[in-house]
Amino acid sequence: MRTSSKSIRTAVWALAILGLATPLRADPSGLPGAGVVRFNDQVGFFIIDQARGLMSFHGTEQTFAQLCSGVPITIEPLTIQLVQTPVGALHALFSGQEHPVLIYPAPSLPDPNHMGREDCPIIASLPVLASGRARLVRTDNDITVQGPGSDAFGWSATGTLKGASGADVNYNETVRALVIKGADEIRTLQLAIQLLP
Numbered sequence: 001m002r003t004s005s006k007s008i009r010t011a012v013w014a015l016a017i018l019g020l021a022t023p024l025r026a027d028p029s030g031l032p033g034a035g036v037v038r039f040n041d042q043v044g045f046f047i048i049d050q051a052r053g054l055m056s057f058h059g060t061e062q063t064f065a066q067l068c069s070g071v072p073i074t075i076e077p078l079t080i081q082l083v084q085t086p087v088g089a090l091h092a093l094f095s096g097q098e099h100p101v102l103i104y105p106a107p108s109l110p111d112p113n114h115m116g117r118e119d120c121p122i123i124a125s126l127p128v129l130a131s132g133r134a135r136l137v138r139t140d141n142d143i144t145v146q147g148p149g150s151d152a153f154g155w156s157a158t159g160t161l162k163g164a165s166g167a168d169v170n171y172n173e174t175v176r177a178l179v180i181k182g183a184d185e186i187r188t189l190q191l192a193i194q195l196l197p
Contacts, residue, residue, distance in 0.1 A: 037082045042075035043094060046115060047175055048106050049193040054129070056157075056173055056193050057102045058136070063128055064104070068120035076100055078136070082143075089147025094138035094155070101157060103130040103171070103195060130169050130195055134159030151179035154190070163195070170196045 044059030057064070059075045067073055078099065083091040104126045109119055138155035145151045154176035163169040176190040 035084050037084075038080070040077040040079055043078045043080070044073075044075040047173075047191065047193070048109075048112055049191055050106055050112075051191075052193055053106045054193040054195070055104045055106045057104065058157075059100060061100045061102070061131070063102065064120075064123040064126055068117070068124035078138075085147065087147055089142040089149075090144045092138075092140040092143040094136070096136045098133040099136040099157065101132065101134050101136075101159075101161070101171070101173075102128050103161065103193065104128060127164065130161040130163045130171060132159060132161035132171075134161070134171060134173075145179055145181070148181075150181045153177055153179070161195070167197075170194075172196075 042059070044057075046055060046057045048055045059078075060073060062071060062073060076096075076099070078094045078096045081093040085091065104123075107119075107122050107126060109115060109122060115123065134157045136155060136157045138153075140151065140153035141147075142149070142151040143153070154174070156175075157171070157173040159171050160168050161171045172192070172194045174190055174192050176188075178187045178189060179185070180187060
């Protein structure tokens with residue numbers, strides 16, 4: 001899959017879900033040359049696995065139906081570590097041991113890289129296929145894409161979720177992608193959302 005780095009950043013690293021969440025507040029620009037910043041902040045995002053017909057929605061236990069009805073969104077924090085390097089790259093590590101995730105069937109959005117209130121007629125009626133808490137680890141070797149090389153990023157999430165019937169389902173999600181430096185292109189290397197009995 002190829003798309004612009006701007007659109008993939010909107011979809012994969014969406015920090016403003018339905019226009020309600022707050023963005024990251026850390027400002028690493030004041031770090032002199034090299035340094036490490038650790039903090040917790042709200043992080044929410046979604047990704048669509050068209051091949052398997054699934055979408056994951058990370059960061060909240062609230063459903064699209066609730067959010068579209070006007071319920072204020074609550075995004076749970078992740079632990080974030082940023083490492084500024086002397087060459088300009090900003091390494092990022094996001095982690096959570098009990099990170100909320102909801103799994104839906106993949107919707108047919110007008111723009112699959114963005115989701116907002118205008119999409120409520122589509123997403124509000126989507127059934128929740130599975131929900132619960134998972135272990136999430138997300139890495140990015142240059143989250144601002146300011147270093148000298150291409151930017152590899154992605155995440156893995158695993159856990160036991162509750163299916164729509166109430167039965168346990170094993171959940172695995174892996175996303176790996178590469179932003180090609182200077183080409184305004186993103187290459188998806190791996191994208192898989194799996195629900196197994």
